Amino acid sequence: MPPNLRYALAGILALLVLGTVIIGLKKLLKPGPGDRELWLRMRSWWVMAGLFILAIAVDRALSIVFFALVSFLALKEYFSIIPTRRADRRVLFWAYLAIPVQYFWVADAWFGMFIIFIPVYLFLFIPLKMVVVGETQGFLKAAGTIHWGLMTAVFSLSHAAFLLALPDTGNPAAGSAGLLLFLVFLTQFNDVMQFVWGKLAGRRKVIPKVSPGKTVAGFVGGVSTTTLVAWLAAPYLTPLTGWQPIAAGLIIGIGGFVGDVTISALKRDLGIKDSGSLIPGHGGILDRVDSLTYTAPLFFHFVYYLHY
Amino acid sequence: MRWAQAAFFLLLVRPFLALVLGVNLRHAARLPQSGPAILAANHNSHLDTLLLMSLYPLAQLHRVRPVAAADYFLRNRFVAWFALHIMHILPLSRRPRPGEKPLAHIEAALAAGDILILFPEGSRGEPEKRSALKSGIAHLMEDAPTVPVVPIYLHGLGKALPRGDWLPVPFFADAFVGEPLVWQGTRASSMQALEARFQQLEEEGRFDAWE
Structure with missing residues (x-):
């Protein structure tokens, strides 16, 4: 494993320990009704970070399988919460099959196919399957929702995995896994920071109609902290130089916020x-990877344009 | 055949339910830990029985007995072998001959402390639509008035594997466990109480109709 990657993974473990200690102290010194929820949340962070770190530490193939699995779970959750039509049951089966194929392009590092497979071929193929089934009642809504799910849960998220298909030469001290770690860590860190800043200082709401919990202080504090950490970590994990880490931090901070509230809007629409x-x-x-559905493609294309 | 049943659930059913489907279980604490008890669920799919049985630890699996239609599950030798030895069903004859007591062996299983799985709707019917409850369960409650009946509302499995289809499509499944009830004095009131429980559990989910 490249040295900087090892230090970064150790740093994440240290942060998890710190988070656990802080929550433990809060539970001891200032017990409240939300403690159990916080504790559960922290435990889940350990499991999620553990699986992610394990996948990255073992090898590229396992990391790609890890993201394929995340896409599958996200798509399954999406298809389970949105209204689907009985007639489309087998169409959904084909939509699921897009996952192994899309991640095969990732493993194969075939950028041309990776970038058009879902937006072009699946976009054309799914309605064809629906026409063969022949149910026209609700056709437009079904075609639209199925494609939105594929774009969000499969296409967008697979951009995170495609970072691993980039050559290691960008920053040899971290390799391409450094980029993936940078993206995923900062996206999740940004979520936590927006939550923490919102709790500490938040009053004015940003978009009360979509997500009443989001405050201006949470947003500004979160984006600033994320950008600061991006600026500090970028030289070790990425090929970004000069002004670029600041822009990457802003992209992840703001993109993560937008991804979060987009899924919030979806849930509000469905009444869940x-x-x-x-x-x-x-x-x-989906609650966990909502931000990543925006940050993964945005960050990928930013880096790809500048350095590969 | 306890080992065969345990192996089937450990190696096939549980991984399939966990990975391909995913089960969202609400009010797990209301599940009876030991028998005698009756789990009464709405019926959408062959997967219903597998899901309900997999809620129990492997060591207890042989005490969980699905009550299933004899004419359907004993229709040929292979299905019958699987139904009797792996699923460990209690066959129920839907059209008993005169003088036959169709519930006798089922009541015997209850008396022995088993946990029964019953689908009071009778058949799988239209996927993801509840149909009227049949009163067979009320006869059983009348004969065993102290045995708790635990209603379980299932959702999603009818989408994953509806009647008449062989290809499973991944969907998350919901299983909401209701408050247990016992014999209410008359068959009609017992059926009403059970129906009310199902209604309540269904409303808790606020699921869209599947058309």
Whole structure:
């Protein structure tokens, strides 16, 4: 494993320990009704970070399988919460099959196919399958929702995995896994920082109609902290130089916020609070990767344009 | 065949339910830990029985007995072998001959402390639509008035594997466990109480109709 990657993984473990200690102290010194939820959430962070670190530490193939699995769980959750049509049951089966194929392009590092497979071929193929089934009642809504799910849960998220297909030469001290770690860590860190800043200082709401919990202080504090950490970590993990780490931090901070509220809008539309119950303390998998559906493609294309 | 049943659930059913489907279980504490008890669930899919049985630890699996239609599950030698030895069903004859007591062996299983799985709707019906409850369960409650009946509302499995289809498609499944009830004095009131429990659990989910 490249040296900087090893230090970064150790740093993440240290942060998890710190978070656990802080929550433990809060529970001891200032017990409150939300403690159990916080504790569950922290435990889930350990499990999620553990699986992610394990996948990265073992090898590229396992990391790609890890993200394929995340896409599958996210798509399954999406298809389970949105209204689908009985007639489309087998169409959804084909939509699921897009996952192994899309991640095969990732493993194969075939950028041309990776970038058009879902936006072009699946976009054309899924309606074809639906026409063969022949149910026209609700056709437009079904075609639109199925494609939105594929773009969000598979296409967008697979950009994170494609960072691993980039050559290691960008920053040899971290390799391409350094980029992936940078993206995933900062996206999740940004979520936590927006939450923490919102709790500490938040009053004025940003978009009360979509997500009443989001405050201006949470947003500004979160984006600033994320950008600061991006600026500090970029030289070790990425090929970004000069002004670029600041821009990457802003992209992840702001993009993460938008991804979060987009899924919030979806849930509000469906009248549900959490997208599922897979991750104790967090909700469903979509609740956890919502920010990543925006930050992964945005960060990928930023880096790709500048350095590859 | 306890080992075969345990192996089937450990190696196939549980991984399939965990990975391909995913089960969202609410009010798990209301599940009876030991028998005699009756789990009464709405019925959408062959997967219903597998899900309900997998809620129990492997060591207890042989005490969980699905009550299943004899004419359907004993229709040929292979299905019958699987139904009797792996699923460990209690066959129920839906059209008993005169003088036959169709519930006798089922009541015997209850008396022995087993946990029964019953689908009071009778058949799988239209996927993801509840149909009227049949009163067979009320006869059983009348004969065993102290045995708790635990209603379980299932959702999603009818989408994953509806009647008449062989290809499973991944969907998360919901299982909401209701408050247990016992014999209410008359068959009609017992059925009403059970129906009310199902209604309540269904409303808790606020699921869209699947058309």
